[in-house]
Amino acid sequence: MNSPTPNIAPAPRPGPPLWLLLELTYRCPLHCVFCYNPTDFARTGPELDTEDWLRVLREARALGAVQLGLSGGEPLARDDLEEIVAEAHRLGFYINLITSGVGLNETRIQALKAAGLDHIQLSFQDSSKQMNDFLSSTRTFELKSKVAALIKKYDYPMVLNVVLHRMNIDHVQEILEMADRMGAEYVELANTQYYGWAWHNREQLLPSREQVERAEQVTRRFRERAGRPMQIYFVVPDYFERRPKPCMKGLGSIFLTIAPDGLALPCHAARMLPGLEFPNVRTSSIESIWFDSESFNHFRGDAWMKEPCRSCPEKTRDFGGCRCQAYLFTGDAANADPVCDLSPHHHLVTEAVDRANRPQAEPKPRVEEKPLVFRTPDNSTALFP
Amino acid sequence: MTDTPISVQARPAIERGFRLQWEAAQNAHVLLYPEGMIKLNGSAGEIMKRCNGEASIADITADLERSFDTTGLSNDVMAFVSMAVAKKWLRIPA
Numbered sequence: 001m002n003s004p005t006p007n008i009a010p011a012p013r014p015g016p017p018l019w020l021l022l023e024l025t026y027r028c029p030l031h032c033v034f035c036y037n038p039t040d041f042a043r044t045g046p047e048l049d050t051e052d053w054l055r056v057l058r059e060a061r062a063l064g065a066v067q068l069g070l071s072g073g074e075p076l077a078r079d080d081l082e083e084i085v086a087e088a089h090r091l092g093f094y095i096n097l098i099t100s101g102v103g104l105n106e107t108r109i110q111a112l113k114a115a116g117l118d119h120i121q122l123s124f125q126d127s128s129k130q131m132n133d134f135l136s137s138t139r140t141f142e143l144k145s146k147v148a149a150l151i152k153k154y155d156y157p158m159v160l161n162v163v164l165h166r167m168n169i170d171h172v173q174e175i176l177e178m179a180d181r182m183g184a185e186y187v188e189l190a191n192t193q194y195y196g197w198a199w200h201n202r203e204q205l206l207p208s209r210e211q212v213e214r215a216e217q218v219t220r221r222f223r224e225r226a227g228r229p230m231q232i233y234f235v236v237p238d239y240f241e242r243r244p245k246p247c248m249k250g251l252g253s254i255f256l257t258i259a260p261d262g263l264a265l266p267c268h269a270a271r272m273l274p275g276l277e278f279p280n281v282r283t284s285s286i287e288s289i290w291f292d293s294e295s296f297n298h299f300r301g302d303a304w305m306k307e308p309c310r311s312c313p314e315k316t317r318d319f320g321g322c323r324c325q326a327y328l329f330t331g332d333a334a335n336a337d338p339v340c341d342l343s344p345h346h347h348l349v350t351e352a353v354d355r356a357n358r359p360q361a362e363p364k365p366r367v368e369e370k371p372l373v374f375r376t377p378d379n380s381t382a383l384f385p
Numbered sequence: 386m387t388d389t390p391i392s393v394q395a396r397p398a399i400e401r402g403f404r405l406q407w408e409a410a411q412n413a414h415v416l417l418y419p420e421g422m423i424k425l426n427g428s429a430g431e432i433m434k435r436c437n438g439e440a441s442i443a444d445i446t447a448d449l450e451r452s453f454d455t456t457g458l459s460n461d462v463m464a465f466v467s468m469a470v471a472k473k474w475l476r477i478p479a
Contacts, residue, residue, distance in 0.1 A: 016410045016411075018411075018422065063410065064408065064409075064410025064411065066406075066408055066410075066415065066417065066422065067417065067420070067421070067422055069420070092406060094404055094417035094418075094422070096419060096420050118402070118404065118417075118419075119402060119418075119419040119420070121419070121420070155401075156402075157401065157402040157419065159419055186419070
């Protein structure tokens with residue numbers, strides 16, 4: 001590197017990894033087209049066993065980790081989930097289960113409650129049986145509705161998550177009515193984040209600006225309705241913004257993800273970033289991973305930044321945006337997130353939005369050109385033979 | 386929303402789905418809730434840890450004044466409890 005610019009700070013010693021996300025498995029009964037899991041998941045190594053996960057929990061908690069997400073894949077696919085929850089609870093974690101609900105019957109929810117599970121976030125793919133089942137390539141709508149009732153019965157706050165995209169964003173009114181009927185306390189309308197399978201299927205999933213604005217309007221009106229309280233979060237797709245999101249509050253600042261094969265990542269999509277050797281919990285302690293590993297230190301501070309981020313006064317607020325998005329669009333993870341309109345690559349985002357804004361008189365030829373690819377082990381193997 | 390004033394006889398409790406705990410790594414009480422965390426300052430932590438659904442706001446104030454050997458905390462305690470109820474960190478059981 002040349003002479004350092006005066007306003008480039010050395011990477012600070014980070015605080016503890018307050019947020020720990022365990023992706024317990026890539027196995028999943030659903031095959032959602034908008035999943036952020038890596039498209040090559042079928043070729044990742046074997047899953048960690050119970051003892052490894054318990055050790056990860058103990059080591060991370062000792063460093064100060066306190067919020068725990070259990071995700072996947074479908075975490076209920078692991079039959080040691082109850083054991084993992086019990087140990088996490090004993091250690092003092094606040095435990096969030098992020099689930100499709102498939103596999104959650106009364107026996108298991110009772111055991112999870114007894115083990116100390118704090119919170120369940122249940123995903124729906126749509127308000128209608130047809131669309132939910134189509135988007136996840138399964139027949140699960142009725143099962144999920146039963147699970148929603150179980151969540152109520154076991155006195156959990158009902159938190160519904162629906163990932164929005166071109167094919168379901170016009171159903172926001174119906175989705176909110178469904179959530180209301182189910183007695184949801186919180187609804188997260190999360191526009192798709194385009195990584196993994198969602199990136200692969202992006203041209204079919206990205207909504208038009210008009211669709212997004214209409215959905216926001218419907219959400220606003222629904223918030224103002226009288227009746228029982230229900231908190232609604234509407235997460236705007238960042239492709240429609242002019243400044244990037246402060247992704248993970250900067251890589252390596254508070255988030256730590258452990259992938260099913262034990263790979264430690266500063267965000268759940270970071271596996272894709274080239275040139276970084278991420279450590280594995282099979283061979284490294286959480287402490288050495290978090291504080292000493294090169295890949296976790298790489299994107300701390302701002303010495304890694306390029307222009308226009310490097311000299312930008314907003315770099316302390318958004319940290320240059322998302323490294324994975326920068327890499328996906330520009331081929332270089334150190335570039336500015338092209339969502340930012342100061343990025344020389346911003347046109348790549350606006351062009352994608354322009355394509356989505358075009359009226360789709362003949363949707364069929366498009367679909368034939370590039371079919372939606374469902375997230376299945378077979379498709380994963382086909383993409384990465 | 387119209388705020389009905391909270392009585393000093395009210396017995397605030399931590400809201401359902403929330404958990405208060407001491408975190409040595411952060412040297413603070415934190416309030417944990419679904420996918421989130423609030424780090425409390427010293428006085429907020431001292432008030433919150435007394436909100437067990439049994440002690441009234443008057444009891445909590447008296448206990449704090451005794452513990453810290455001071456007087457005149459009632460306005461501060463009431464202001465914090467009102468804010469925490471509005472933010473749904475605390476609830477007032479009927």
